[in-house]
Amino acid sequence: MTREEQKEERKKAILMTALTLFVEKGYHETKVTDIAAAVPMSTGLMFHYFKSKEELLMALVLMGKDFTKATAGGDGIPGDIFLKGMLDELFTYAKKDPYVANMFVLMAQARRAGMPEEVRKVALSVEAIDNTAKLIKKGQKEGIFRKGDPKLLALCFWSAFQGIMEEMTIDKSLDTPDSDWLLSILKE
Template sequence: MTREEQKEERKQAILMTALRLFVEKGYHETKVSDIAAAVPMSTGLMFHYFKSKEELLMALVIMGQKYTGATGEYGDIPGDLFLKGMIGELFKYAKKDPFVANMFVLMAQARRAGMPEEIRKVASSTGAVENTALLIAKGQKEGIFRQGDPKLLAMCFWSAFQGIMEEMTIDKNLDTPDPEWLVAILRA
């Protein structure tokens, strides 16, 4: 393995360790020394990779933001089938890799008051609710989805999903629900 590959591997280890600790303990309660000890590496060496805990959190939030683009890529697929398939895939990935559930939880935490403002701004700019609201509005015209404020319906849908992801970070053996249950929130 080259030196650059080792450096990248170590950086990824820091990111994944920080993600897990931020979700388990909370961002404010997690110390840089906690992350370094769990990697394991010295705190000083960790600062060669990330200058601060805030920079580390921003890197994770930017990573999370990149994963939300799929919510706007539904094309001509009926909205209910798109959401059911997308949620099913997310559940499948979350069961295989705790990264998925952890990232959903972290992104929700990053939008809360008390987080650094720039991080809140980036975490709030994912567009998942807005993209889903557009899909719901289209589905309402087609008679697939119930009437009501599309953005509010999208928030209900994603809030239910978010709650399941949070439970999955607590109980690693939790069975995921049938994606149809979540889509049923929206159906006409």
Template sequence: MSRKEQKEERRKAILMAALQLFVERGYHETKIADIAKAVSMSVGLMFHYFESKEALLIELVKMGAEGTKSAKIPENVPMDMFLGGFLRELFDYAEKEPWVFNMFILMRQARRAGMPEEARKIAFSVDGIGADTAEGIALGQKAGIFREGDPEALARIFWASVQGVMEEMAVNRELEAPEPEWLMGILRK
């Protein structure tokens, strides 16, 4: 492994340790020394990778924001098919990469008052695919697939349910992911 690859591996390890600790203890209660200890590194060396705990948080929130961009709704795909497939892929991926569950928690935490303002701004800039979902729900309502009601409210309820599932699975790793259809039942007629 090259030096550059080693450095990138260490950087990832620091990010994953910080993510775990921020979720378990909270951002404010986690010390840089805790993160350094979790990756068997001195605090001084940690500062070669990230200048501060806030810089670590911001990097993690940016990762979370980027993750939502991968969920773009393709044109000409019915919303019920897209959402069902998306949920299945999300749950499968999170099972293989459990840090994804923690990312859902961190992104929620980053929106809270008292968190560093830059991290809050990034977290609030993420609408996920909420607006697109609302448009797709409206189309699905016209096609008779989805229940009547305010499409934006239905989209928010749907994504809040997904958020809740991911948070529950983060704290209870014994849980199996629900069938996507259970969550799709929120939207279907």
């Protein structure tokens, strides 16, 4: 492994460790020394990769924001089929790797008051609900989805998913539900 590959591996280890600790303990309760000890590495070396805990949180939130861009897809695919495929993939990945559930929980935490303001702005700029609302509106015209405010339906849909991800971070043995259960929120 090259020196650059080692550096990237260490950076990834820091990010994944911080993600887990931020979700389990909370951002404010997690100390930089906790993250460094769990990696394991010295605190000084960790500051070589990230200048502050806030910079580390921002890196994670930017990853999470990038992850949600998939909700903008679906061109030419019926909305119910697109959302079912996305849910099936998310549930499959969430069972294999706690990163997925942890990222959803962290993104919800990052949106709350009391978080660093720049991080909060990025987290609040995620467009998953708006993207899904557009898909729902189109699906309503096609008779696929129930009538109602598309944005409110999208919010209900993603809130249910978010709740499942939060439970999966608490109970690692929890099985994922059938994606059709969540889609039924949107269908007549």
